[in-house]
Amino acid sequence: MGRKDASGASGANLPVDQYRKQIGKQDYKKTKLSLKFERLKAEAKRTNTGLNTLKDAFLVIMAIVFFVLCVYAFFYLNLSTELNMDLDVD
Template sequence: MGKKDASANRGTPVEQYRKDIGKHDYKKSKKEVKSMKDKADMKSSALGITEIIMILAALFALVVGIYMFLFWQLS
């Protein structure tokens, strides 16, 4: 019977205050988790050294190819 009476009454102001603090802390920790996930995604999506080397090699091959084509056409 005690539970029935307690649920009818919304609780003491102290209990409501504690519940509000708990909700606020949950929201704050949720924001922190989101920022940590965003930071991890940025780190994983950053270009690595191998990707940079491959891009530079492709650009170098393109420039050499254009140079060879122009050299062949002009000579």
């Protein structure tokens, strides 16, 4: 009630009311920015999950290929030394 009487009598906004409005605007901007930041963070996390899955699949495939090449190299070196030994014996 006191506020209503004060604003009606002076006809203009009190400095306290202006200060409250400025604080309200700043708080709104902060929450708006924080909401935008949280939304972008969640979206980046969602898209990053897809990339991580693709990256993990690529790493697994590369590990399998590396293992197969190691086994191939092992057998190739063993067979090639046996062939050389056969040639030296003759």
